Amino acid sequence: xxxxxxxxxxxxxxxxxxxxxxxxxxxxxxxxxxxxxxxxxxxxxxxxxxxxxxxxxxxxxxxxxxxxxxxxxxxxxxxxxxxxxxxxxxxxxxxxxxxxxxxxxxxxxxxxxxxxxxxxxxxxxxxxxxxxxxxxxxxxxxxxxxxxxxxxxxxxxxxxxxxxxxxxxxxxxxxxxxxxxxxxxxxxxxxxxxxxxxxxxxxxxxxxxxxxxxxxxxxxxxxxxxxxxxxxxxxxxxxxxxxxxxxxxxxxxxxxxxxxxxxxxxxxxxxxxxxxxxxxxxxxxxxxxxxxxxxxxxxxxxxxxxxxxxxxxxxxxxxxxxxxxxxxxxxxxxxxxxxxxxxxxxxxxxxxxxxxxxxxxxxxxxxxxxxxxxxxxxxxxxxxxxxxxxxxxxxxxx
Ligand code: HEC
Ligand code: HEC
Numbered sequence: 273x274x275x276x277x278x279x280x281x282x283x284x285x286x287x288x289x290x291x292x293x294x295x296x297x298x299x300x301x302x303x304x305x306x307x308x309x310x311x312x313x314x315x316x317x318x319x320x321x322x323x324x325x326x327x328x329x330x331x332x333x334x335x336x337x338x339x340x341x342x343x344x345x346x347x348x349x350x351x352x353x354x355x356x357x358x359x360x361x362x363x364x365x366x367x368x369x370x371x372x373x374x375x376x377x378x379x380x381x382x383x384x385x386x387x388x389x390x391x392x393x394x395x396x397x398x399x400x401x402x403x404x405x406x407x408x409x410x411x412x413x414x415x416x417x418x419x420x421x422x423x424x425x426x427x428x429x430x431x432x433x434x435x436x437x438x439x440x441x442x443x444x445x446x447x448x449x450x451x452x453x454x455x456x457x458x459x460x461x462x463x464x465x466x467x468x469x470x471x472x473x474x475x476x477x478x479x480x481x482x483x484x485x486x487x488x489x490x491x492x493x494x495x496x497x498x499x500x501x502x503x504x505x506x507x508x509x510x511x512x513x514x515x516x517x518x519x520x521x522x523x524x525x526x527x528x529x530x531x532x533x534x535x536x537x538x539x540x541x542x543x544x545x546x547x548x549x550x551x552x553x554x555x556x557x558x559x560x561x562x563x564x565x566x567x568x569x570x571x572x573x574x575x576x577x578x579x580x581x582x583x584x585x586x587x588x589x590x591x592x593x594x595x596x597x598x599x600x601x602x603x604x605x606x607x608x609x610x611x612x613x614x615x616x617x618x619x620x621x622x623x624x625x626x627x628x629x630x631x632x633x634x635x636x637x638x639x640x641x642x643x644x645x646x647x648x649x650x651x652x653x654x655x656x657x658x659x660x661x662x663x664x665x666x667x668x669x670x
Protein backbone atom coordinates (compact mmCIF):
# COMPACT_ATOMS: atom_id res chain seq x y z
CA UNK A 273 0.00 0.00 0.00
CA UNK A 274 1.30 3.46 -0.80
CA UNK A 275 2.07 5.69 2.14
CA UNK A 276 1.60 9.44 1.95
CA UNK A 277 2.93 11.19 -1.14
CA UNK A 278 -0.54 11.45 -2.67
CA UNK A 279 -1.72 13.66 0.18
CA UNK A 280 0.63 16.49 -0.64
CA UNK A 281 0.03 16.12 -4.35
CA UNK A 282 -3.71 16.49 -3.85
CA UNK A 283 -3.14 19.53 -1.68
CA UNK A 284 -1.23 21.08 -4.54
CA UNK A 285 -4.03 20.36 -6.96
CA UNK A 286 -6.46 22.08 -4.63
CA UNK A 287 -4.28 25.14 -4.28
CA UNK A 288 -3.49 25.32 -7.99
CA UNK A 289 -6.78 24.59 -9.69
CA UNK A 290 -9.23 25.69 -7.05
CA UNK A 291 -12.20 27.85 -7.79
CA UNK A 292 -14.65 29.42 -5.39
CA UNK A 293 -18.17 28.17 -5.03
CA UNK A 294 -20.68 30.66 -6.29
CA UNK A 295 -22.60 32.28 -3.49
CA UNK A 296 -19.89 32.07 -0.85
CA UNK A 297 -18.44 35.52 -0.59
CA UNK A 298 -15.28 35.90 1.40
CA UNK A 299 -16.79 37.33 4.52
CA UNK A 300 -18.01 40.88 3.85
CA UNK A 301 -21.20 42.54 5.00
CA UNK A 302 -24.84 41.44 5.00
CA UNK A 303 -25.55 39.63 1.74
CA UNK A 304 -28.61 39.09 -0.39
CA UNK A 305 -31.07 41.45 1.28
CA UNK A 306 -31.57 39.39 4.44
CA UNK A 307 -33.28 41.43 7.16
CA UNK A 308 -30.52 41.54 9.79
CA UNK A 309 -27.16 42.97 8.79
CA UNK A 310 -24.43 40.39 9.37
CA UNK A 311 -21.32 42.40 10.04
CA UNK A 312 -18.08 41.18 11.53
CA UNK A 313 -16.70 43.05 14.48
CA UNK A 314 -14.12 40.49 15.48
CA UNK A 315 -11.64 42.94 16.88
CA UNK A 316 -14.20 44.86 18.93
CA UNK A 317 -15.85 41.87 20.60
CA UNK A 318 -14.37 40.52 23.80
CA UNK A 319 -13.60 36.82 23.83
CA UNK A 320 -12.48 36.44 27.44
CA UNK A 321 -14.84 33.65 28.42
CA UNK A 322 -14.46 31.95 25.03
CA UNK A 323 -10.67 31.99 25.30
CA UNK A 324 -10.91 30.43 28.76
CA UNK A 325 -13.21 27.63 27.57
CA UNK A 326 -11.92 26.97 24.08
CA UNK A 327 -8.69 26.00 22.44
CA UNK A 328 -9.27 28.43 19.56
CA UNK A 329 -7.02 31.24 18.32
CA UNK A 330 -9.55 34.02 17.89
CA UNK A 331 -6.94 36.34 16.40
CA UNK A 332 -6.38 33.86 13.57
CA UNK A 333 -9.50 31.81 12.91
CA UNK A 334 -9.17 29.16 10.19
CA UNK A 335 -10.86 29.70 6.84
CA UNK A 336 -13.97 27.60 6.24
CA UNK A 337 -14.58 28.72 2.66
CA UNK A 338 -14.95 25.70 0.43
CA UNK A 339 -12.50 25.53 -2.41
CA UNK A 340 -12.97 22.60 -4.72
CA UNK A 341 -10.39 20.81 -6.85
CA UNK A 342 -10.93 20.77 -10.60
CA UNK A 343 -12.31 17.22 -10.65
CA UNK A 344 -15.13 18.36 -8.35
CA UNK A 345 -16.41 20.87 -10.93
CA UNK A 346 -19.68 19.03 -11.60
CA UNK A 347 -20.51 19.12 -7.87
CA UNK A 348 -20.48 22.92 -7.64
CA UNK A 349 -23.85 23.11 -9.41
CA UNK A 350 -25.40 20.96 -6.66
CA UNK A 351 -24.39 23.27 -3.80
CA UNK A 352 -27.32 23.70 -1.39
CA UNK A 353 -26.01 26.81 0.39
CA UNK A 354 -29.07 29.11 0.62
CA UNK A 355 -28.97 32.13 -1.67
CA UNK A 356 -27.66 35.15 0.19
CA UNK A 357 -26.00 33.13 2.96
CA UNK A 358 -22.81 34.78 4.10
CA UNK A 359 -19.83 32.51 4.57
CA UNK A 360 -17.91 33.71 7.63
CA UNK A 361 -15.25 31.93 9.63
CA UNK A 362 -16.75 33.36 12.85
CA UNK A 363 -20.11 31.75 12.01
CA UNK A 364 -18.52 28.38 11.17
CA UNK A 365 -16.44 28.56 14.36
CA UNK A 366 -19.61 29.13 16.39
CA UNK A 367 -21.06 26.09 14.58
CA UNK A 368 -18.01 24.05 15.55
CA UNK A 369 -18.41 25.00 19.23
CA UNK A 370 -22.14 24.19 19.20
CA UNK A 371 -21.38 20.86 17.50
CA UNK A 372 -19.01 19.81 20.28
CA UNK A 373 -20.88 21.29 23.25
CA UNK A 374 -22.49 18.70 25.54
CA UNK A 375 -24.61 21.45 27.09
CA UNK A 376 -26.84 21.21 24.03
CA UNK A 377 -28.27 18.09 25.66
CA UNK A 378 -30.67 18.14 28.60
CA UNK A 379 -28.20 16.70 31.11
CA UNK A 380 -24.92 17.94 29.57
CA UNK A 381 -23.86 14.44 28.48
CA UNK A 382 -24.18 14.38 24.67
CA UNK A 383 -22.94 16.69 21.97
CA UNK A 384 -23.56 16.27 18.27
CA UNK A 385 -20.01 14.90 18.12
CA UNK A 386 -20.86 12.11 20.58
CA UNK A 387 -22.70 10.36 17.75
CA UNK A 388 -20.84 12.04 14.86
CA UNK A 389 -17.13 11.43 15.48
CA UNK A 390 -14.56 13.00 13.20
CA UNK A 391 -12.47 9.81 13.04
CA UNK A 392 -15.37 7.93 11.41
CA UNK A 393 -16.42 10.73 9.05
CA UNK A 394 -18.70 12.08 11.76
CA UNK A 395 -20.65 8.86 12.24
CA UNK A 396 -20.80 6.41 15.13
CA UNK A 397 -19.20 2.98 15.00
CA UNK A 398 -22.07 1.64 17.09
CA UNK A 399 -24.99 0.33 15.08
CA UNK A 400 -27.35 2.44 17.20
CA UNK A 401 -26.17 5.42 19.25
CA UNK A 402 -26.73 5.85 22.99
CA UNK A 403 -28.99 8.80 23.77
CA UNK A 404 -28.52 11.48 26.44
CA UNK A 405 -30.28 9.53 29.18
CA UNK A 406 -27.88 6.61 28.87
CA UNK A 407 -30.77 4.17 28.63
CA UNK A 408 -32.28 4.34 25.14
CA UNK A 409 -30.59 4.09 21.78
CA UNK A 410 -31.51 5.62 18.42
CA UNK A 411 -33.50 3.44 16.05
CA UNK A 412 -31.42 4.45 13.01
CA UNK A 413 -27.67 4.27 12.42
CA UNK A 414 -25.87 7.62 12.79
CA UNK A 415 -24.96 9.15 9.42
CA UNK A 416 -21.62 10.27 8.07
CA UNK A 417 -21.61 14.01 7.40
CA UNK A 418 -19.12 14.63 4.57
CA UNK A 419 -20.47 16.21 1.40
CA UNK A 420 -23.85 17.24 2.88
CA UNK A 421 -23.36 20.37 0.81
CA UNK A 422 -24.22 18.56 -2.40
CA UNK A 423 -27.74 17.37 -1.64
CA UNK A 424 -30.92 18.82 -3.05
CA UNK A 425 -33.72 20.19 -0.80
CA UNK A 426 -35.76 17.58 1.03
CA UNK A 427 -33.02 15.03 1.54
CA UNK A 428 -31.75 15.26 5.11
CA UNK A 429 -31.98 12.12 7.31
CA UNK A 430 -32.22 8.56 6.00
CA UNK A 431 -35.92 9.02 5.21
CA UNK A 432 -35.36 12.55 3.83
CA UNK A 433 -37.81 14.13 6.29
CA UNK A 434 -35.83 17.36 6.86
CA UNK A 435 -36.10 20.00 4.15
CA UNK A 436 -32.68 21.59 4.58
CA UNK A 437 -29.52 21.39 6.62
CA UNK A 438 -30.64 24.48 8.54
CA UNK A 439 -33.95 22.86 9.54
CA UNK A 440 -32.24 19.56 10.31
CA UNK A 441 -29.51 21.05 12.50
CA UNK A 442 -31.62 21.64 15.62
CA UNK A 443 -33.86 18.59 15.33
CA UNK A 444 -31.44 16.28 17.24
CA UNK A 445 -31.56 18.75 20.16
CA UNK A 446 -35.33 18.31 20.37
CA UNK A 447 -35.21 14.54 19.91
CA UNK A 448 -36.51 12.70 22.99
CA UNK A 449 -33.76 10.07 22.80
CA UNK A 450 -30.82 11.97 21.27
CA UNK A 451 -30.45 15.23 23.25
CA UNK A 452 -33.70 15.55 25.18
CA UNK A 453 -35.04 19.08 24.66
CA UNK A 454 -38.39 17.76 23.40
CA UNK A 455 -41.65 19.63 24.02
CA UNK A 456 -42.10 18.02 27.43
CA UNK A 457 -38.78 19.56 28.47
CA UNK A 458 -39.52 23.01 27.08
CA UNK A 459 -38.02 22.57 23.62
CA UNK A 460 -35.74 25.10 21.97
CA UNK A 461 -36.97 27.98 24.15
CA UNK A 462 -35.43 26.41 27.23
CA UNK A 463 -32.25 25.47 25.38
CA UNK A 464 -31.80 28.99 23.97
CA UNK A 465 -32.21 30.42 27.50
CA UNK A 466 -29.64 27.92 28.73
CA UNK A 467 -27.10 29.04 26.10
CA UNK A 468 -27.69 32.72 26.93
CA UNK A 469 -26.50 32.01 30.46
CA UNK A 470 -23.27 30.32 29.35
CA UNK A 471 -20.73 33.16 29.27
CA UNK A 472 -18.91 32.27 26.06
CA UNK A 473 -22.05 32.16 23.88
CA UNK A 474 -22.93 35.88 23.91
CA UNK A 475 -19.28 36.48 22.93
CA UNK A 476 -19.33 33.93 20.10
CA UNK A 477 -22.69 35.17 18.79
CA UNK A 478 -21.32 38.73 18.80
CA UNK A 479 -18.31 37.62 16.77
CA UNK A 480 -20.52 35.81 14.32
CA UNK A 481 -23.53 38.10 14.04
CA UNK A 482 -22.53 41.49 15.46
CA UNK A 483 -24.51 41.23 18.68
CA UNK A 484 -24.76 38.65 21.43
CA UNK A 485 -28.40 37.59 20.99
CA UNK A 486 -28.73 33.81 20.97
CA UNK A 487 -31.52 32.65 18.68
CA UNK A 488 -32.56 29.32 17.23
CA UNK A 489 -32.20 30.71 13.71
CA UNK A 490 -28.63 31.83 14.34
CA UNK A 491 -27.81 28.43 15.79
CA UNK A 492 -29.14 26.85 12.60
CA UNK A 493 -27.04 29.14 10.40
CA UNK A 494 -23.90 28.37 12.39
CA UNK A 495 -24.37 24.59 12.62
CA UNK A 496 -25.31 24.37 8.94
CA UNK A 497 -22.32 26.43 7.85
CA UNK A 498 -19.96 24.28 9.91
CA UNK A 499 -21.42 21.05 8.52
CA UNK A 500 -21.45 22.34 4.94
CA UNK A 501 -17.70 22.93 5.22
CA UNK A 502 -17.12 19.21 5.79
CA UNK A 503 -16.25 18.28 2.22
CA UNK A 504 -14.21 15.22 1.28
CA UNK A 505 -11.82 15.66 -1.64
CA UNK A 506 -8.69 13.86 -0.42
CA UNK A 507 -9.30 10.14 -0.78
CA UNK A 508 -6.88 7.94 -2.75
CA UNK A 509 -9.55 7.66 -5.43
CA UNK A 510 -9.70 11.47 -5.60
CA UNK A 511 -5.99 11.81 -6.24
CA UNK A 512 -6.12 9.01 -8.82
CA UNK A 513 -9.14 10.42 -10.63
CA UNK A 514 -7.74 13.97 -10.57
CA UNK A 515 -5.00 12.72 -12.89
CA UNK A 516 -7.36 11.40 -15.56
CA UNK A 517 -10.17 13.95 -15.06
CA UNK A 518 -10.98 15.44 -18.44
CA UNK A 519 -13.92 17.85 -18.69
CA UNK A 520 -14.18 17.38 -22.46
CA UNK A 521 -14.92 13.63 -22.25
CA UNK A 522 -18.61 12.67 -21.94
CA UNK A 523 -17.96 10.78 -18.70
CA UNK A 524 -15.22 13.24 -17.59
CA UNK A 525 -12.74 10.36 -17.51
CA UNK A 526 -14.58 8.40 -14.82
CA UNK A 527 -14.38 5.11 -16.71
CA UNK A 528 -10.63 5.43 -17.34
CA UNK A 529 -8.18 3.29 -15.34
CA UNK A 530 -7.23 5.24 -12.24
CA UNK A 531 -3.47 5.65 -11.84
CA UNK A 532 -2.10 4.70 -8.43
CA UNK A 533 -4.85 2.24 -7.55
CA UNK A 534 -3.87 -1.42 -7.30
CA UNK A 535 -5.10 -3.79 -10.01
CA UNK A 536 -7.73 -5.10 -7.59
CA UNK A 537 -8.91 -1.61 -6.59
CA UNK A 538 -9.12 -0.61 -10.23
CA UNK A 539 -11.16 -3.71 -11.05
CA UNK A 540 -13.53 -2.61 -8.26
CA UNK A 541 -13.63 0.90 -9.71
CA UNK A 542 -14.63 -0.58 -13.06
CA UNK A 543 -17.45 -2.61 -11.48
CA UNK A 544 -18.67 0.46 -9.55
CA UNK A 545 -18.59 2.95 -12.42
CA UNK A 546 -20.01 0.95 -15.31
CA UNK A 547 -23.44 -0.32 -16.37
CA UNK A 548 -24.05 -4.07 -16.73
CA UNK A 549 -23.79 -3.66 -20.53
CA UNK A 550 -20.10 -2.89 -19.95
CA UNK A 551 -19.60 -5.56 -17.32
CA UNK A 552 -20.23 -3.26 -14.37
CA UNK A 553 -22.69 -3.20 -11.47
CA UNK A 554 -24.01 0.37 -12.05
CA UNK A 555 -23.34 1.57 -8.52
CA UNK A 556 -22.41 5.01 -9.91
CA UNK A 557 -25.86 5.37 -11.46
CA UNK A 558 -27.04 6.22 -7.95
CA UNK A 559 -23.89 6.98 -5.89
CA UNK A 560 -22.54 9.64 -8.24
CA UNK A 561 -18.83 10.53 -8.32
CA UNK A 562 -17.00 12.71 -7.42
CA UNK A 563 -19.16 13.35 -4.31
CA UNK A 564 -20.61 9.82 -4.12
CA UNK A 565 -23.84 11.41 -2.89
CA UNK A 566 -27.01 9.96 -4.41
CA UNK A 567 -28.36 11.25 -7.68
CA UNK A 568 -31.45 13.41 -6.98
CA UNK A 569 -33.93 11.04 -8.56
CA UNK A 570 -32.63 7.90 -6.84
CA UNK A 571 -35.21 5.62 -5.29
CA UNK A 572 -34.58 2.73 -2.93
CA UNK A 573 -32.13 -0.13 -3.18
CA UNK A 574 -34.42 -3.01 -2.28
CA UNK A 575 -33.43 -3.87 1.27
CA UNK A 576 -36.94 -5.02 2.22
CA UNK A 577 -39.81 -6.65 0.36
CA UNK A 578 -42.63 -4.19 -0.39
CA UNK A 579 -40.64 -1.10 0.68
CA UNK A 580 -42.52 2.15 0.07
CA UNK A 581 -40.05 4.61 1.65
CA UNK A 582 -37.37 6.27 -0.47
CA UNK A 583 -34.19 6.23 1.59
CA UNK A 584 -31.03 8.22 1.07
CA UNK A 585 -27.49 7.06 1.63
CA UNK A 586 -24.78 9.35 2.98
CA UNK A 587 -21.95 10.06 0.54
CA UNK A 588 -19.85 6.92 0.20
CA UNK A 589 -16.68 8.88 0.95
CA UNK A 590 -15.22 7.23 4.07
CA UNK A 591 -17.81 4.48 4.04
CA UNK A 592 -15.16 1.90 5.00
CA UNK A 593 -14.71 3.71 8.33
CA UNK A 594 -18.27 2.79 9.35
CA UNK A 595 -19.08 -0.16 11.54
CA UNK A 596 -22.65 -0.61 10.32
CA UNK A 597 -24.27 -0.04 6.96
CA UNK A 598 -27.74 1.05 5.73
CA UNK A 599 -30.37 3.08 7.63
CA UNK A 600 -30.79 0.43 10.30
CA UNK A 601 -27.15 -0.61 10.28
CA UNK A 602 -28.20 -4.13 9.31
CA UNK A 603 -24.93 -5.05 7.61
CA UNK A 604 -21.67 -5.01 9.53
CA UNK A 605 -19.25 -5.57 6.64
CA UNK A 606 -18.88 -4.15 3.15
CA UNK A 607 -18.85 -7.73 1.84
CA UNK A 608 -22.42 -8.11 3.12
CA UNK A 609 -23.34 -4.86 1.36
CA UNK A 610 -21.98 -6.14 -1.96
CA UNK A 611 -23.78 -9.46 -1.45
CA UNK A 612 -27.02 -7.53 -1.04
CA UNK A 613 -26.55 -5.88 -4.44
CA UNK A 614 -25.58 -9.24 -5.98
CA UNK A 615 -28.29 -11.55 -4.68
CA UNK A 616 -30.39 -9.79 -2.05
CA UNK A 617 -32.43 -7.12 -3.84
CA UNK A 618 -36.17 -7.30 -2.99
CA UNK A 619 -39.05 -5.90 -5.00
CA UNK A 620 -41.32 -3.11 -3.82
CA UNK A 621 -43.03 0.12 -4.92
CA UNK A 622 -39.98 2.26 -4.04
CA UNK A 623 -37.42 0.09 -5.86
CA UNK A 624 -35.25 2.13 -8.24
CA UNK A 625 -35.24 1.18 -11.93
CA UNK A 626 -31.47 0.71 -11.79
CA UNK A 627 -32.06 -2.21 -9.45
CA UNK A 628 -34.22 -3.96 -12.05
CA UNK A 629 -33.11 -6.17 -14.89
CA UNK A 630 -34.46 -6.00 -18.48
CA UNK A 631 -37.45 -8.13 -17.37
CA UNK A 632 -38.43 -5.48 -14.81
CA UNK A 633 -37.73 -7.79 -11.89
CA UNK A 634 -35.07 -7.10 -9.21
CA UNK A 635 -31.73 -7.79 -10.86
CA UNK A 636 -29.85 -10.69 -9.32
CA UNK A 637 -26.26 -10.87 -10.40
CA UNK A 638 -24.10 -13.27 -8.40
CA UNK A 639 -20.53 -12.00 -8.07
CA UNK A 640 -17.35 -14.04 -7.93
CA UNK A 641 -15.33 -13.87 -4.69
CA UNK A 642 -12.66 -11.94 -6.64
CA UNK A 643 -15.13 -9.32 -7.83
CA UNK A 644 -16.62 -8.96 -4.36
CA UNK A 645 -13.16 -8.39 -2.91
CA UNK A 646 -12.37 -5.92 -5.69
CA UNK A 647 -15.49 -3.85 -5.08
CA UNK A 648 -14.76 -3.74 -1.34
CA UNK A 649 -11.14 -2.75 -2.07
CA UNK A 650 -12.41 0.08 -4.26
CA UNK A 651 -14.82 1.32 -1.56
CA UNK A 652 -11.84 1.54 0.79
CA UNK A 653 -10.05 3.90 -1.62
CA UNK A 654 -12.81 6.43 -0.82
CA UNK A 655 -11.45 6.95 2.72
CA UNK A 656 -10.17 10.46 3.35
CA UNK A 657 -7.54 10.66 6.12
CA UNK A 658 -7.06 14.40 5.53
CA UNK A 659 -10.65 15.12 6.54
CA UNK A 660 -10.40 12.81 9.56
CA UNK A 661 -7.45 14.86 10.85
CA UNK A 662 -8.52 18.36 9.77
CA UNK A 663 -8.10 20.59 12.86
CA UNK A 664 -10.91 22.92 11.69
CA UNK A 665 -13.41 20.19 12.53
CA UNK A 666 -11.89 18.91 15.78
CA UNK A 667 -13.11 19.34 19.35
CA UNK A 668 -12.48 23.00 20.32
CA UNK A 669 -13.03 22.57 24.07
CA UNK A 670 -10.07 22.76 26.45
C1 HEC B 1 -27.59 10.31 20.12
C2 HEC B 1 -26.94 10.36 18.83
C3 HEC B 1 -27.00 11.59 18.00
C4 HEC B 1 -26.80 12.89 18.40
C5 HEC B 1 -26.51 13.42 19.79
C6 HEC B 1 -26.89 13.69 17.19
N1 HEC B 1 -27.13 12.90 16.11
FE1 HEC B 1 -27.21 13.48 14.17
N2 HEC B 1 -27.87 11.66 13.62
C7 HEC B 1 -27.99 10.59 14.48
C8 HEC B 1 -28.74 9.54 13.83
C9 HEC B 1 -29.10 8.20 14.44
C10 HEC B 1 -29.06 10.03 12.54
C11 HEC B 1 -29.95 9.35 11.52
C12 HEC B 1 -31.36 9.61 12.01
C13 HEC B 1 -32.47 9.40 11.04
O1 HEC B 1 -32.27 9.42 9.84
O2 HEC B 1 -33.60 9.23 11.51
C14 HEC B 1 -28.49 11.36 12.45
C15 HEC B 1 -28.56 12.17 11.32
C16 HEC B 1 -27.99 13.42 11.23
C17 HEC B 1 -27.91 14.21 10.03
C18 HEC B 1 -28.46 13.84 8.66
C19 HEC B 1 -27.37 13.56 7.67
C20 HEC B 1 -27.89 13.26 6.29
O3 HEC B 1 -27.09 12.86 5.43
O4 HEC B 1 -29.09 13.40 6.02
C21 HEC B 1 -27.28 15.39 10.35
C22 HEC B 1 -26.94 16.53 9.43
C23 HEC B 1 -27.00 15.33 11.77
N3 HEC B 1 -27.43 14.12 12.27
C24 HEC B 1 -26.43 16.36 12.50
C25 HEC B 1 -26.47 16.40 13.89
C26 HEC B 1 -26.26 17.60 14.68
C27 HEC B 1 -25.98 18.98 14.12
C28 HEC B 1 -26.37 17.25 15.98
C29 HEC B 1 -26.28 18.13 17.20
C30 HEC B 1 -27.16 19.27 17.26
C31 HEC B 1 -26.63 15.81 16.00
N4 HEC B 1 -26.70 15.35 14.72
C32 HEC B 1 -26.76 15.06 17.17
C33 HEC B 1 -27.50 10.51 15.78
C34 HEC B 1 -27.23 11.61 16.57
C1 HEC C 1 -30.76 2.34 -7.14
C2 HEC C 1 -29.75 3.17 -6.58
C3 HEC C 1 -28.55 2.45 -5.99
C4 HEC C 1 -27.65 1.63 -6.63
C5 HEC C 1 -27.63 1.20 -8.08
C6 HEC C 1 -26.67 1.28 -5.63
N1 HEC C 1 -26.99 1.85 -4.44
FE1 HEC C 1 -25.94 1.69 -2.73
N2 HEC C 1 -27.42 2.66 -1.72
C7 HEC C 1 -28.57 3.17 -2.28
C8 HEC C 1 -29.45 3.61 -1.23
C9 HEC C 1 -30.83 4.25 -1.43
C10 HEC C 1 -28.81 3.32 -0.01
C11 HEC C 1 -29.35 3.55 1.41
C12 HEC C 1 -30.39 2.49 1.69
C13 HEC C 1 -30.92 2.46 3.09
O1 HEC C 1 -30.16 2.54 4.04
O2 HEC C 1 -32.14 2.30 3.24
C14 HEC C 1 -27.53 2.73 -0.36
C15 HEC C 1 -26.57 2.35 0.56
C16 HEC C 1 -25.30 1.87 0.22
C17 HEC C 1 -24.24 1.65 1.16
C18 HEC C 1 -24.33 1.88 2.67
C19 HEC C 1 -24.08 3.33 3.01
C20 HEC C 1 -24.10 3.58 4.47
O3 HEC C 1 -23.69 4.67 4.86
O4 HEC C 1 -24.55 2.74 5.26
C21 HEC C 1 -23.16 1.20 0.46
C22 HEC C 1 -21.79 0.85 1.00
C23 HEC C 1 -23.56 1.12 -0.93
N3 HEC C 1 -24.87 1.53 -1.03
C24 HEC C 1 -22.75 0.68 -1.95
C25 HEC C 1 -23.24 0.40 -3.24
C26 HEC C 1 -22.53 -0.40 -4.22
C27 HEC C 1 -21.16 -1.00 -4.00
C28 HEC C 1 -23.34 -0.48 -5.31
C29 HEC C 1 -23.12 -1.26 -6.58
C30 HEC C 1 -22.95 -2.67 -6.39
C31 HEC C 1 -24.54 0.27 -5.00
N4 HEC C 1 -24.45 0.78 -3.73
C32 HEC C 1 -25.59 0.46 -5.88
C33 HEC C 1 -28.83 3.26 -3.64
C34 HEC C 1 -28.15 2.56 -4.62
